[in-house]
Amino acid sequence: MGTTQKIELMAPAGNFESLQAAIQNGADSVYFGVEQLNMRARASINFTLEDVSEIVKRCNAAKMRTYLTLNTIIYDHDLSLVKTLLNKAKEVGVTAVIASDQAVIASAREMGMEVHISTQLNVTNIETVKFYSLFADTMVLSRELSLRQVKNITSQIKKEQIKGPSGKLVEIEIFGHGALCMAVSGKCYLSLHSTNSSANRGACKQNCRKKYTVIDQETGFEIALENEYMMSPKDLCTLDILDQVINAGIQVLKIEGRGRAPEYVATVIKTYREAIDAYYLHTYSKEKVVNWMERLNSVYNRGFWSGYYLGQKLGEWSNHNGSEATQKKIYIGKGTHYFPEAGIAEFKVEAFEINKGDKILITGPSTGVQELVIEEMFVNDMPFEKAIKGDQITLKLPFRVRMSDKLYKMTKV
Secondary structure (H helix, E strand, C coil): CCCCCCCCCEECCCCEEEEEEEEHHHCCEECCCCCCCCCCCCCCCCCHHHHHHHHHHHHHHHCCEEEEEEEECCHHHHHHHHHHHHHHHHHCCEEEEEEECHHHHHHHHCCEEEEEECCCCCCCCHHHHHHHHCCEEEEEECCCCCCHHHHHHHHHHHHHEEHHHHHCCCCEEEEEECCCCCHHHHHCCCHHHHCCHHHHCCCCCHHHHHCEEEEEECCEEECCCCCCCCCEHHHHHHHHHHHHHHHCCCCCEEECCCCCCCHHHHHHHHHHHHHHHHHHHCCCCCHHHHHHHHHHCCCCCCEEEECCCCCCCCCCCCCCCCCCCCCCEEEEEEEEECCCCCCCEEEEEECEEECCCEEEEEEECCCCCEEEHHHHHEECCCCCCCCCCCEEEEEECCCCCCCEEEEEEEEEE
């Protein structure tokens, strides 16, 4: 990337709804998993091999880069699937593969695919960057580094002109927003020990998100910690230090969240898109940050902190289980018909009630994520203020609705 080019905003895509949300809200690239060989194998509904060509097609149309995550531990019995996935990625034009296992890295390089080094490999210094530059064009740095350490690495890359296989200077990527793990760059064994379900194979059981009591086994004395979730970090957020992040010399900012809902992807990507653009327009300000943070707080989060980027020695931990989002969605029903000439969508109300003036959310694999307020509603072809379970409602909408689309009502928590 040139020195004046904006950093790349990378979005998570756990399904087509999230992919479409990333496209609609200004992401520069997406990363996604296929089948079971990725670090969110159980946390999201992963794409299938047949989906890859459609992912690339949609992203190419939006001039976005595509990254296949193949970053779990790989066993001998996985090698055949690895080759199948890489061959498909190469065939349909996936931009790069994010990898941590040497077998994946070697296989991808053999077929001429661009490789990005996953955070699972814990790249924390310039000599490691030099080593992996033999195979990879981009390095995802360890999440435990400070911005000062990140800046040192990016400066050394320029100074020493460290280039990847493509012949371009090695690019540096860091995590910018989303869930953090108590373990070093996600290398955790709690799930493996407790349920024989390895986090390093994408099957984390989220043991750290629960509350525990510490017991002295000699005396039986129990310690009830003031912070009950002492293994569950708050979510990473860099929006309020985005100027410092960009000044650290990175090229790619990754948003975590392949296991989260499509409205999370839509809100977070749109917010960071605005913030990044504002930085380059010299309009990034504390006043704007306040508004952006309010929007980020409206979707799933465990509270926010800046990770170790500012040099903190200890983490910040959640004080309760689950989300601290200021909004929640309530399922109302699904799309049953769309009249394109009139721009009218029909929905079947399957749960709860919905009212004129309600803020609603409509999601779907092609629709992505759409939010609006009901200004006019017809129930069984008559104008009504309220609809209840069993009613057929019609809404005039500025976008197409499909039969697979879901309708939600958004309420304050």
